[in-house]
Amino acid sequence: MSSFDAAPAAGPDAPAAPGARPSLREPGWWRTAVVYQVYPRSFADSDGDGVGDLPGITARLDHLANLGIDVLWLSPVYRSPMDDNGYDISDYRDVDPSFGTLADLDALIAACHDRGIRLVMDLVVNHTSDEHPWFVESRDPRSPKRDWYWWRPARPGHEPGTPGAEPNNWGAAFSGPAWHLDAASGEYYLHLFSPKQPDLNWENPQVRQAVYAMMRWWVERGVDGFRMDVINFISKDVTLPDGPVAPGAPHGSAFPGSANGPRLDEFLAEMHAAVGLGEQHLLTVGEMPGSTIEVARRVTDPARDELNMVFTFEHVDLDVAPGGTKWDLADLPLPVLKRNLESWQLGLADVGWNSLYWNNHDQPRAVSRFGDDSPEHRVSSAKTLATVLHLHRGTPFVYQGEELGMTNAGFAQIGQYRDIESVNRHAAALGLGTPAEEILRSLSVKSRDNARTPMQWDDSPHAGFTTGEPWLAVNPNHTSINVAAAQDDPASVLAHYRALIALRHTDPVVSEGDFELLLPDHEQLWVIRRTHGGRALLVVANCSSQPCALAGGEEPTGEDDLAGLRALVADADVLLPTHPGRQGLELAPWESRVYAFGA
Ligand code: GLC
Numbered sequence: 001m002s003s004f005d006a007a008p009a010a011g012p013d014a015p016a017a018p019g020a021r022p023s024l025r026e027p028g029w030w031r032t033a034v035v036y037q038v039y040p041r042s043f044a045d046s047d048g049d050g051v052g053d054l055p056g057i058t059a060r061l062d063h064l065a066n067l068g069i070d071v072l073w074l075s076p077v078y079r080s081p082m083d084d085n086g087y088d089i090s091d092y093r094d095v096d097p098s099f100g101t102l103a104d105l106d107a108l109i110a111a112c113h114d115r116g117i118r119l120v121m122d123l124v125v126n127h128t129s130d131e132h133p134w135f136v137e138s139r140d141p142r143s144p145k146r147d148w149y150w151w152r153p154a155r156p157g158h159e160p161g162t163p164g165a166e167p168n169n170w171g172a173a174f175s176g177p178a179w180h181l182d183a184a185s186g187e188y189y190l191h192l193f194s195p196k197q198p199d200l201n202w203e204n205p206q207v208r209q210a211v212y213a214m215m216r217w218w219v220e221r222g223v224d225g226f227r228m229d230v231i232n233f234i235s236k237d238v239t240l241p242d243g244p245v246a247p248g249a250p251h252g253s254a255f256p257g258s259a260n261g262p263r264l265d266e267f268l269a270e271m272h273a274a275v276g277l278g279e280q281h282l283l284t285v286g287e288m289p290g291s292t293i294e295v296a297r298r299v300t301d302p303a304r305d306e307l308n309m310v311f312t313f314e315h316v317d318l319d320v321a322p323g324g325t326k327w328d329l330a331d332l333p334l335p336v337l338k339r340n341l342e343s344w345q346l347g348l349a350d351v352g353w354n355s356l357y358w359n360n361h362d363q364p365r366a367v368s369r370f371g372d373d374s375p376e377h378r379v380s381s382a383k384t385l386a387t388v389l390h391l392h393r394g395t396p397f398v399y400q401g402e403e404l405g406m407t408n409a410g411f412a413q414i415g416q417y418r419d420i421e422s423v424n425r426h427a428a429a430l431g432l433g434t435p436a437e438e439i440l441r442s443l444s445v446k447s448r449d450n451a452r453t454p455m456q457w458d459d460s461p462h463a464g465f466t467t468g469e470p471w472l473a474v475n476p477n478h479t480s481i482n483v484a485a486a487q488d489d490p491a492s493v494l495a496h497y498r499a500l501i502a503l504r505h506t507d508p509v510v511s512e513g514d515f516e517l518l519l520p521d522h523e524q525l526w527v528i529r530r531t532h533g534g535r536a537l538l539v540v541a542n543c544s545s546q547p548c549a550l551a552g553g554e555e556p557t558g559e560d561d562l563a564g565l566r567a568l569v570a571d572a573d574v575l576l577p578t579h580p581g582r583q584g585l586e587l588a589p590w591e592s593r594v595y596a597f598g599a
Helices: 054-059 061-067 102-114 133-138 205-221 264-275 293-300 334-347 378-390 420-431 436-446 493-506 508-512 562-569
Strands: 035-038 071-074 091-095 118-123 179-182 187-190 225-228 283-287 309-311 395-399 514-518 525-532 535-542 573-577 592-597
Touching: 054 061, 054 102, 061 102, 061 493, 091 102, 091 205, 102 118, 118 283, 205 264, 264 293, 293 309, 293 334, 334 514, 378 493, 378 535, 378 592, 420 436, 493 508, 493 573, 508 525, 508 535, 535 562, 562 592
Parallel strands: 035 071, 035 395, 071 118, 118 225, 225 283, 283 309
Antiparallel strands: 179 187, 514 525, 525 535, 535 592, 573 592
C-alpha cells in the first residue's frame, strides 16, 4: 500500500501542525475499506504510567499496516476528566495529558498517512463533560449558554430534590435518573449517561455551529472522518415525555423520547453541508442505539447527504431476555442472529450502506460471545466469525485484539472492574436486592471492561502493554494469546484476518456483491452467497462446537436445502478455509470455507 499524496493545510484558520496533511480521498473509498478501532487507554503505553497513549499507538502502527487495514478509528483522546474514559470531553481542541499532546496526535496522523492508513476521530457531541467551559457557563441561569443544555424545573407540584421531582421519569444509561439537580439554580439538567455528561441542546443553532466549527478544525488538521457517538440522540422529542416503565424498574425508559427525534435528518444534513463532509469524501459512521433499518436507510441514502453508514445495535441486543436490559442474559439461537444480519443486508441493499461489527469497546469480546472461547475451539471460532462477518456486504470494523481472538476478561470480583457502567450497575442492582452472584455473572458476560483489558502484544508481564501497573488487569491468557505468537504463524487468527482483509481489497464480489442467506433456519450452518459480475462466493460456516454433516439425506428440493448445497460445493474451489486441506461433506466444529465460482 502506498502513502497518500499530501498537501500542506491552507487557509487562515489552518493550524500550524506538522501532522496536518489532508490526504486525497476518492468518492466512496470507504466501501472497500476495513476499519480498525483503537481504544487508546488499552492499546500501548509508551511512558510506563499504566495508561495507553498516542506515542504508544504510533510505535505500534506497523502491526496495523501488516494487518492491511485502511482506517484507524481512534476512540476519544480529547481532554477529559475521564468519568467515562474520555467520552466526557472538557476541551474538543486539545489532547488529554494522559494520552500525550496535540503534537503527538499530529505525529500519529502523519505516521498513519505515511503508511496509507486514514485516521477517523471519535466525535462525542450529544453531550460534553460537566467540566467543559460551555457547561460551566451554562450553570448560570442568566448566561447566554443556559440554553445550550437541557435545563428544566422540577415536575410541577414537586419540591426540587424530593423523590419523583425530576422533570421526567427517564433513567440514565449508567443507572439512576437521567436528571441531576443543580443546587445553585434549583433546576435539573439532562444527562442520558453519567451526571458528568450533560446533554447538549441541539435545538439551539449556536450549539450546532460551534460543533461544526470544531469539526472543520479537525478536518483541517488532517483527519479523514468521524465516528459519531450516539449521534441519533441529538434530536429528541422536545416535550421530553415520560418513557415506558418495565416491571420492577426504578425508572422509565429514555426511549423512544431521547433518540431519533424529528430533526435528526435535518441536523445531519446541516452538518454534512457545514463541514463539507461530502466534498471532502470524509468517512462518517453514526453510532445509533435504537435505530431501525428504516432510520438507517434514510440516514445513509447518498442522495440525502447525511452519513455514510450507521452502527445498528439490533444484533448485539438479541441475547437479552424479552423486555429486559443488557444484564438480563438469554441464549441466542443462530437462526435469529443470521436473520437479523440478513434483514439489514436486504434493507440496505438498494440504498445506503451497512457497517459490519461483532464487538467494540462497549461490547463483550466476539469470540466469547458469539463463538467458543474454550482452548479447543477459540482459534477456529474466531476465524469463522471473522469469515462470516467479512463476507457480508458493508464496511467491516475490527476492534483491537479481535484479530488475535482475544477473550472476555474473566473477572470474578467487583474490585477488578473499572467501567462506570459496571460499577454503577453492581451498586444499583445490589440496592434492588439482586443476589451478588447473579450480578457478577452478568457483568462477566456483558461488562464493557471485557473489551478493555490491555492489548496483548507478547507473553511478558503485562503483555508488553506497559512497563508500569496497567489501569485494568491484563488477561492472564496473554501468555499464549498475543501478537508476537501469532505474527509469523500461518494458522493464527491474525493470519486469517490478513487474508480476509486482502480478499476485500482484491475481490469486488466481497465489497459489492449481492447478498443471499441460504438455509436460514439451520441451527449450525451459516451459509451466504455473494454474486457480482458473473462470479459468486459461497460461505459455508459451521457456527457450532459440534461437527456438522452436509450429507443430510433428505430429498433435494432446491438450492436452499442441504442437498442443494452439496451439489453446489461438489466441484467448487475453496478460496479461504479455516481448516486447510480438509475436504468432503463434514465440517469440523467451527470450520468454515469460502468457495469461489466463475472465472
Ligand atoms: C457511546 C460510547 C460509549 C459511551 C457512551 C456515552 O455509546 O461508545 O463508550 O459510554 O456513548 O458517550
